[in-house]
Amino acid sequence: xxxxxxxxxxxxxxxxxxxxxxxxxxxxxxxxxxxxxxxxxxxxxxxxxxxxxxxxxxxxxxxxxxx
Numbered sequence: 001x002x003x004x005x006x007x008x009x010x011x012x013x014x015x016x017x018x019x020x021x022x023x024x025x026x027x028x029x030x031x032x033x034x035x036x037x038x039x040x041x042x043x044x045x046x047x048x049x050x051x052x053x054x055x056x057x058x059x060x061x062x063x064x065x066x067x
Contacts, residue, residue: 029054
C-alpha cells in the first residue's frame with residue numbers, strides 16, 4: 001500500500017506551500033505614494049497624489065488633488 005503516501009505527501013506539500021505563500025502575501029505593505037486620477041460629477045478630470053501609511057491596524061490616507 002505505497003500508493004496513498006506519495007499522494008498524501010504531495011497534498012500536504014501543496015497545502016504547506018499555499019499557506020506559506022498566503023502568509024508572505026499578507027505581510028506585504030501598501031504604504032507609499034500613489035497617483036490619483038478620476039472624473040468629477042460634472043465630467044471634468046482631476047489628478048493628484050494619495051499617500052497611504054499603515055499605522056498598526058489603521059490605514060491613514062492623505063489625498064492631494066488640484067492646486
